[in-house]
Amino acid sequence: MTRRTFGKLAGITATALLPWAQTTRAVAAGPPEVVETDTQVVVDNGLVRLTVDKSNGRTTSLVYDGVNMVGRGNYDMNTVREGGGLPLPPADNHLTVRVEQDFVDIAYHHSPSGDMPCWLVRHHVVRSGEAGIHLAYSYEHPAELHGFRTDQHRYVFYTAGGVFTHASVPDDADAVAWRAAAARMPTGAEISSAEMVMDATYDLEGTGSAYPRRYYTKYDWAVSMKDHSLHGLYGSGYGMWAALPNLEAFTGGPVRQDLILHQTGSTPVLLVEPQATHYGAPPVRVAAGQAWQKTYGPYFVYLNKGDDPRALRRDAARQARFETHAEFYDRLAIEGWTPTAERSRVRGTVRVPGVPVLDGAVVVLSDNDTPMQDSVLGHNYWADVEEGGRFTLDHVRPGTYRLTVYGGGLWGEYVIDDVKVGAGQEVTLGRMLWEPTSHGRTVFQLGTPTRDSGEFRHGREFRRYGLFESFHDDFPDGVTYTVGTSTPQDWNYLQYQRSYPVQAPEGTVLPEDAEGVRLFDFGTASSPVADGYERVAQNTLYAAGGGFGLDRAVDSRDRGSDGDLQRDFVVGSGYTFAVDLPDGVYEVTVLSGDDIAANNTQVSFGGGDPVALVSGRGEYAVHTAEVTVSGGRLDLLAGGDGRINAVEVLAADAALPVLGSLEVDGADLVPGFSTFRSDFAADLPWDQGSVTVRATGRGGAQVTIGGDVVPEAGLAVPLHAQRTVLEVVVTGGDGGAPTTPTTYRLHVTRQESPWRILFDLGRAPAPGAQATLTIALAAWAMGSALPVPPENSNLTVTVNGEPFVWTFGPEDAKGATYRSARGGRNYTREIAFDAALLKPTGNEITLQINDGVEHLWNEAAYDAIRLEIA
Template identity: 85%
Template sequence: MAGITATALLPLVHTPRATAATMEAPSVLETATEVVVDNGLVRLTVNRANGRTTSLVYDGVNMVGRGNYDMNTVREGGGLPLPPADNRLTVRREQDFVDIAYHHSPSGDMPCYLVRHHIVRSGEAGIHLAYSYRHPAELHGFRTDQHRYVFYTAGGVFTHASVPDDADATRWRAAAARMPTGDEISRAEMVMDATYDLEGTGSTYPRRYYTKYDWAVSMKDHSLHGLYGSGFGMWAALPNLEAFTGGPVRQDLILHQTGDTPVLLVEPQATHYGAPPVRVAAGQEWQKTYGPYFVYLNRGDDPRALRRDAAHQARFETHAAFYDRLAIEGWTATAQRSRVSGTVRIPGAPPLEGAVVVLSDDRTPMQDSVLGYNYWADVEEGGRFGIDHVRPGTYRLTVYGEGIWGEYVIDGVEIGPGQDVTLGRMLWEPTSHGRTVFQLGTPTRTSGEFRHGRDFRQYGLFERFHEDFPDGVTYTVGSSTPRDWNYIQYQRSYPVQAPEGTVLPEGAEGIRLFDLGTASSPVAAGYERVAQNTLYAAGRGFGLDRAVDSRDRGSDGELRRDFVVGSGYTFSVDLPDGEYEVTVLSGDDIAANSTRVSFQGGAFVDLVSGRGEYAVHTAVVTVTGGRLDLLTGGDGRLNAVEILATDAVVPVLQALDVDGAALVPGFSTFRSDFAVDLPWDQESVTVRATGRGGARVAIGGDVVPEAGLAVPLSAQRTVVEIAVTGEDGGEPTTYRLHVTRQERPWRILFDLDESPAPGAQATLTIALAAWAMGSALPVPPEDSNLTIRVNGEPFVWTFGPEDAKGATYRSARNGRNYSREITFDAALLRPSGNEITLQINDGVEHLWNEAAYDAVRLEIG
């Protein structure tokens, strides 16, 4: 393991458990603001007002700066009357444990009762966590995308992550166990949501990019993850995953470093990697208990010994008797749980050893199971399986296995309380549609067998795509190998982005540029800083009328990354009387924005933008009295203000348009570089550009006419330089347009061994390990598609917005898999020279999706 040194190892501290009868009860101190529980090994402090952890002290050292329970929940449907609010904290004291429970009343966005538990037991170095939801039928509906515990560790204690490698991937986590420091993260460029480019930071992390998504795990065999360092370990021990949504195929986040401190997660439900949300409708009664789970602390310098010790806490049997006695709402006692066993076979095939049997929500696809509980086990020798500790209920039984197309499904499996349920011998006959013409890949629910497929947890592999496939992907049946097929099909492998840069002609007059944001974030070249406390004074000549707040998101360039924020403040600039073009930039990388601005006391103008978008508005303003005043309203976000005298003579662009495509970022006179995204087969682009004050605009020496200039595109990415020259000549001002074309369709070429019989049907089965957004962007409320053409005949596979959640940059597999059978007249096929193409988002190129293929099969029957 990384991080082990030659120093002597401290002994592992492990306290033997005494019986409940001999243990002293934990002490409890209650004040007006907090509850403190101390069992001699740990001291837990919980905020009385919100039920959150404010410290967790072990062996005299505080391990947790704060522990948050958070959730993303919104109302669905009309609001209904709610019961009176009764949020409160209760403390239950028993002989050998203390249970601090925070009770949430239903609210508009969360119309259900929620109880959150922090439990400290005598003789244990840790805390148990559990929470339960109860939705009465009389309340309106809601949707939850995520709920979890997040522990922000304290004091710089933890330096390493302990996470097992994926079973079917290249081993890399031990060598990368030492995390980048919070300081390195804060200094790194954030290239995407929670993804940082460490180049230039001096970090010893063995990868260029650090992202929390690389440290996600598959839930099938997961039970323990943790942090260690400074002689301590902190572990999330999961004695059962019955309440975790999405079944064994789901994967999710478990821990990561931030710009401040490492965090440890217990996340039973989230929509990462495409897992579905929890939806509860009005009129639907629902109750579900998550946990208990155990956050365990131990000591020692050998991370392997720390992990072995913590693994004992992740077994169901370790805590079952205590949880039975604890008896929180919704818990099913061990004696009421059942064992479910049986045998499953495929006739005429070897035993299904290694296949997986799942019990999940009845009449619901296994991977979409969210409202109830789910259980799974491997099929063992002879096709036998056994699933323990199953709650009473009605379930769907699903069997899936590597190399087998489809699933074996039985609905309505009744499991009673405290039974030994034997389901008997089940025969699974996988679907077949005739003789197989070709099969690309093996159905495993992953894309691991294709190029880079074993290194899927490595951000940045898209940067190598054109090195590996300069002419795109073509797979020729009979001669190609799995390495001729990439593990992900990108709609774009080049990001649609342009470098940061400012166009400010030397010696230009009548221009003032202001970058508003924090006092410490970078300032865009050529701009003046306006921090949240830069107050207007006559001597300074610009500033705010009062101190406000500010934010720095750390991404989207120096001008956009940060902003000042607050409603009703004024930004003022001393200017000679006259007429000016004033441009305001307003937006936020991580939140929607609704800002209003008023120039010189005039009517307010709305600047509305979505998450990761920026509104730009230019107004012609007459300044009298020697000062420009810009009043804010609404959200009050200001990223930048640009002022240009209307009579200023400077060689800059007045406008730029590229075939009506969206510029990234939106056009701004003083921005030097822009990007545009075009369909894969577009061979040229028409650029329309006008210079300010009659300035000459040229591309490659050719003047750009009013109707625009056609520029040929010779590569996947083309940089077009636009030169702007003033009437008096001189050095031109240069703008750059970065034109990116999307990836061409992937091709499968094949011949037939024999001609199909008249009237025969062909079935093309496509199994996807993932379909998702290609980056951490909000999912648009519209359908995406994979368009399959067989010898030119199109078949469109449509995906809804919910299907596109959980971007594949996070993995070559999703928390949900997709499969589609396309049936057509086999007469469409030729004896030789057949071609199947696969194109992402044909006709809706403005979307951004990716596909990871599990396997493709063509049959004729």
């Protein structure tokens, strides 16, 4: 059967399916005990005792064997409205308790809201005779409500009491085994004392941690979903496991990867995360006018005890089988669950001409008319293609699906839409003929299309934050692959736009005996204070004659990253910061931002008009105003989000050899300019040979770089290395300023050079011949776990100098995470061109990330690259 004839559903047969064999189990007499108060519901089956808060449906404790295992259990989601709002039904959030013969179901019902215009029901189920709880939740979006988008929804269990010390997670297939040796997690105290170098990523150097890696990050502990069914925590003689009897509601299919557990600054967390946009997986989008219902789960959080972690895991693995819970889930009958008797088995055979064994091929049923990796609204099922090309998909819900076959080291995919699966049937799809994509004679092929870059250098150890630090040691002259002589080790598993963070060392410039300067570092009462600054904590209150402080206590946050000045801040609305100052004119600078959230803060000086300090996540707004102080006190009123990281006050007549401004043409300073910060960074394109610096000295002070005075138009400074440190020296000034110069440092880095492929043809192409360059990416990812700006990224491919631009939209990289050798979404592009562009010898293909883009940085993992001529 060919692909086209199969699309007409010829050869599909369906017969009644015999009932699935079920696992029998003894049922304890009577249901679990339920105690309900005004504030909580407690369910106790003699093995576990679950407490749920009635006001929000969250778990507040889970006691097993007399020990509390959970401090709190949150269901959280990132959901926003799309399109205009529509009238919502009356709010009716409430909790119900259903008691049956051998189980209790606590269900919390959420009414539609502005950002989540759908009904949501969250279930916590305790069954007699079981040491654990079943979790499920269901969405129902009526067509008459407005649309919404969800980037993530999940259960998060914050464990309690320091019970769990180790993680149990399987290693990635075809990767270096490392997780057993790193199973003991850093402690919460070690995480708290470590430097945060990226979102949830900590440098443990100097903390005394026994963790075998320098960096600890939750992203290293992510898994690919294809063969995943169980992960857990253990320690103190106990285990806590997320057992996933089915992944049918998990979005993104078998190629998706995501987070499952990690240590925090306080306690380990266990995740059940059916949907998220990590690693480039798509969001859930439901439009106005679209009726949609989907149930996620049930899943089982299982508790056991023992001293052998392998035995604990083997015991828990029995709970991750569909058959273990199928009969119970049928009786539980949560809305949206399809009973076992109505599920079908789908069989078929895939053949590829000339390929007797399809080793590594996978067959998938997913959302119809949708790429398999973008499947989010419906359900998906997958299985390995077995000997002889046969495959079997079990427990499939009735519906209409897309069938996809991928892998086996073959180019392209085999795709069929409109595959109809009825209820309770044995569906036979017959024999399918997969003809892999071909465009003529292969000139060269780099890598094998397996949807990962594991065969290249470091590809089998990709889950290790910090690999970018070794890139220039491995490839001091960049990556050049010569066809015929190079090996896969001459090609890195990941191409960086830059293999370094754009950051500058922490430091303060404050000349000795400086008068007329007051510097304030806002934040918590215990976080570090920037050198030369005075602490303003959330409870530093002003009193007449006390010098400075807040008019009332507010909140504070410490994000642990971005340096002493920016890492922390006070936060509130409508509070005032006051500082006693001699009457006069001052330059007052306010720094406002947050490493993990967008910011919209308003400040007003001495009763003046408010000024907006707006910044994105991980960015910091800086505003300087000239303020006249009378009455011996400066008042600064904070409104809006009310985040303040720092305030700098400088008398207008202070004679100091300091900078008044600093700019770099074509790049943003990191961090934003502040007069009293010593070091700044700038990121430039790989081929930029010089940098133009614009700088002014305060009060007429002279600014020089390398002995050359910086003119008003700026000074062009040559760059001779990828990383260059420029010293910006300020001397002199009006009013008898000190003659001792002040030195700032500008750390200028150039991005990585394009990667090169060199090859010969041996002879000129025939007249009229067509060439096709196929590039398969295992991942196209942002260079850090930060939100993606709303602009396009690109991979620019040049063939003997002729450019071909492959453009990616913001959604293509949104939520993606660095260093993935196999992303949650893969991309392939066929670039066709006249073969006359090629020469018998001396051909060159280059690949450059984000040519001409200033505000993005990406990484690309290449699955395979092939050049054909026909």
